[in-house]
Amino acid sequence: MTDIPPRSFYNNFPWPESSPKQKETIADAAQGVLNARSRFPTSSLAELYAEAAMPAALVGAHAALDRTVDTAYTRRRFSSEAERVAFLFERYETLAAPLAPNLGKLASRHKLKSRTAFHLGNSN
Known part of the structure; x- marks a missing residue:
């Protein structure tokens, strides 16, 4: 298992636009x-x-x-951790899309290649 620096978790997703008050509230909760x-x-x-x-x-x-962090991203309440993670990935994809216009095509090709390799008995 790799040691992960404690602060690295906060860098996994783009931080939402937030007011100084929201940032203070989040810091207090952390x-x-x-x-x-x-x-x-x-x-x-x-x-x-x-x-x-x-x-x-x-x-x-x-x-x-x-x-506290959820309210910085959206007013909606998440019913599960899976719903929260899905929301964050969707947000990441939206923000990353202009940076990599061909990212979707590459991901689709990779999925196809992975599925084909899997069905052929090669999981690499």
């Missing part, structure tokens, strides 16, 4: 996650984020952060 983690100084991140054993304080802090 600090809430860090504060919740600090309540368990002897636990590793793997222990803290084990799905079955995640402390309620950390679950709540992440839920608050998610809601």
Whole structure:
């Protein structure tokens, strides 16, 4: 497993246009996650984020952060994590489209090639 720098997560998706107040609210919610983690100084991140054993304080802090970030992107509420991720990928594709006009064609060719290789018994 590769070590991922903690700040890299925030760089995965284009940040929404947001007011200074929204940025402050998001920073406060992110600090809430860090504060919740600090309540368990002897636990590793793997222990803290084990799905079955995640402390309620950390679950709540992440839920608050998610809601706060969500409102910076859209007024709509997401019914699931999958819906949130789909929204973010759609936004990314929209923003990236002018940068790579042939990206869709390349992706389609790659999917076709991958499917063909898979059906021929070659998963590479």
